[in-house]
Amino acid sequence: MSKNKRLLRPGSRLSLLENMLVEPYKTIWDCCCDHGLLGMSLLKRSRAGEVIFVDVLEEQMKKLEATLRRNCPLDEYSWNVHCGDVKDIVVPNSDSQLFIIAGVGARQTVEFINSLCSSAPRTPFDLLICSVHGNYAVRNALISNGYKLKGEQIIFENNRFYEGIYVSRSGHEDIVNTGSKMWDWSNSDHQQYWRRIVGHYRQKARKDPEQYQPIIANYEALLTSSCNI
Ligand SMILES: C[S@@+](CC[C@H](N)C(=O)[O-])C[C@H]1O[C@@H](n2cnc3c(N)ncnc32)[C@H](O)[C@@H]1O
Structure with a gap:
């Protein structure tokens, strides 16, 4: 080197x-x-x-x-x-x-x-x-x-x-x-990342909804002040 x-x-x-x-x-x-x-x-x-x-x-x-x-x-x-x-x-x-x-x-x-x-x-x-x-x-x-x-x-x-x-x-x-200012909802990579995270926690919530539903709700709440992805 x-x-x-x-x-x-x-x-x-x-x-x-x-x-x-x-x-x-x-x-x-x-x-x-x-x-x-x-x-x-x-x-x-x-x-x-x-x-x-x-x-x-x-x-x-x-x-x-x-x-x-x-x-x-x-x-x-x-x-x-x-x-x-x-x-x-x-x-x-x-x-x-x-x-x-x-x-x-x-x-x-x-x-x-x-x-x-x-x-x-x-x-x-x-x-x-x-x-x-x-x-x-x-x-x-x-x-x-x-x-x-x-x-x-x-x-x-x-x-x-x-x-x-x-x-x-x-x-x-x-x-x-959930992260805050890192999200750029016009960026398709960020949209994909959000979907991967939520998909992951939805899988987990099937076995343990009490633990994982609140996490999903927090990620979903990110979208209420932004566009629909
Ligand atoms: C994938 S490498 C990460 C290298 C670099 N930081 C990066 O982000 O590309 C993970 C390293 O963590 C080290 N590691 C794992 N547990 C550790 C511990 N308890 N204390 C110190 N190093 C540890 C492993 O030996 C390995 O070299």
Whole structure:
């Protein structure tokens, strides 16, 4: 990999997530980083003073460390590779920190949000989340941990929909569990995403209507103030 090669394909999920950030941070934690592409790109674009890469995969972390030594030499960049479980992170008492949790399922994403928050209840830090599904539960976890919305975006890649959710404790805009300003009802991809979500919960409601009907009602309510899809 050449030193200046673009790391993220424009329009890709990771590139869109990167572009959601509205401010640079002292420290960005790329949790569940795997190949570490997002964190590396943020480091190279000076979006963070330091990037800490975290993943449980020992071999992958050794490879990543070697790649970082070649492409982001420590006399030019500040980074750290940590092989371990995100649930074991104790958030340091420092300002200007962002934790990225991308590419894992909703159950794990919620566990990670809760464990990071309970490790340092009084330390403010921002989160950039992109779960592979189950954003309703993820958003409820963010709401119950006192987060406010900084930005949100629907991302379509390889026939899958994702939600990029960027949050902070210091904002003023409430997070809505169905998503709010990310929806563009004139966009056919967004209409398709809405249909997929509602279809998914309708299936679930056949077995457990008490749990899932209210969720369906919340998604259907999104349409009352917009066009009919
Ligand atoms: C699909 S990759 C996501 C890579 C990248 N973040 C992305 O969005 O493309 C998921 C990664 O999560 C890591 N992972 C799963 N559970 C973890 C945990 N408890 N702590 C740290 N990493 C974990 C896996 O080892 C894997 O490398």
